[in-house]
Amino acid sequence: MRYILVFVLTVYNFSCNDGDVISVQLDFDKNLTLCGNETSQNYILYDTKNTPFESLTLLFNNNSQVQSIFNTENSGDIQTIPINGNSVKFNYRTYNADPNNYICQDIPDANVSVITNYEALSGNAVFTTTFLDDDNDGIPTALEFDGDTDNDGIPNYKDNDDDGDNVPTINEKPDPNGDGDLADMQDTDGDLIPDYLDNDDDGDGTLTKLEDENNNGNLFDDLATGAAVARYLDDTVMTAFESDISNSNEFSRDFTVNVTLENIDISILSTDSFFLGSYEYSIDY
Template sequence: MRKFLYLLCFGLLTTCDDGDVFEVTLDFGDEFKQCGELVFYKINESTSETLSIQFEDLTIEDILEVNDEFLYENTLPLGSGNVFRYRSYGTTPNNSFFCNDVPINLQIEKDEASLGGEVFIQTVLVEDDNDGIPTEIEDENLDGDNDPDTNPTDTDGDSIPDYLDADDDGDNVLTINEGHNYTEEDGFSNAQDSDDDGTYDYLDDDDDNDGVDTRDEDSDQDLNPANDRTIDTILNPNSIPDYLNDQIANPTIATAFRQHIIRLTYTISVTVSNITLPSITRQTLDFGTLNDSSNPDGNITIDSREASPNFN
């Protein structure tokens, strides 16, 4: 994404007349990074330029504290406390320039800090089960509001809606391992239905239709039927799991569901407005979205929590 800033002539450009305005293109992309306590920054290595926002009395933990609607929003003034800065360099900066405890010595050619303005920060949290099926697909939308949070589908009745449930059918085999094979192009046309009963395995509590629920074909009782195989060259010559073999029906009654892991994805976006630099007019700047994937201390935008389904 290209950001357009307008430089006024303040004696920096000797060839301009009074009142001339020059358009400068700062191509920093759509993402920014973070480190320290607390700096957001963007680097254009090809032009040796950076944009940064250094915050006072704000931590990344503060920004991740979303409300009951999974939202955090905050508008802060720019100035001496929270500083928006544009720099250009004679050498190419990198992440170490902002994140090292020991300052990196770079040839700074231009250094401008905003004398005013505002920075708006928004964090949106999205929870999902990371099973490869989009949230909107996992809700039957019986209430017609296209919102999986209201009257959500809960196939196995375990109190965890399907879009957050890593095991939609409650058979203790994770949905992602039951061959749903969903794609945006083909939908579920290639989904696995082991017993050809018209119900895909990921929604079928008896995958081989042998009369024993999949979760009860768990002979070692480790809450994972996928690793239970009866050794029998006649009844199970291919050594497939018992829950997929209709020739073997030796129930071991399950007494619990396995713990579920719900993935948390935080999207942090920043907009800067009314920036006042010595040579830049007032402007709104879409600072972008945080990409923390290369953070050596761990990606703070991805997290998880445990959920305990109600056994039934």
């Protein structure tokens, strides 16, 4: 998608002839980069391109509202920040060289200089933050969005051990060929419950979790004398051992912050809403 910015130059703003109109093709890739963090005074979200060298930058002060953009509690939360040309700035700039070693640098590349600078003095920056959780257990999130098989209070899509037997789902071979289709999931005892949802994988009547002879939370290092497979997959041994370990859960949250600029005061043809782009990041929990 191409956006066309048209700057109507006036004598007041620029030293060009009255009435000149410059068209700029804003064919940026819309993948935004962030600089700054929760301890910074400012954040900058920006996009650059090299043919020709141009940037779109949105600078905004760090404050509690900004913190909530990057640590949103609910997917879909929206925050609106007024552009004021001071603590919140939107700039379109052109350069004589690649600006990526210029923007956000404590010591900007001395070989890069700004040729033109256009700045919005009003308008709004609208941030919409969405996220998707993933337990990275080998099962697509969409296929396990419902349910909490082991009733541990962690929904399956965030639970990396769905049946709570201390064998991580990914190690229970839910999708051996990794094609996202679970038709090939492992079912050791043939009870039509896949191992990753079966808390007695070998069907010997002893819960998998209780076949952890050395009680270390790893079911793979417990083999009966002379056996070739671990106890929890060996239906010829069914001794139950005491177990007081529940492995901790981990998942990641993949965030997308979409930024739209509204009513910015550089003349934009055909729209007063400009999609600046998306910033994506992930946090592990």
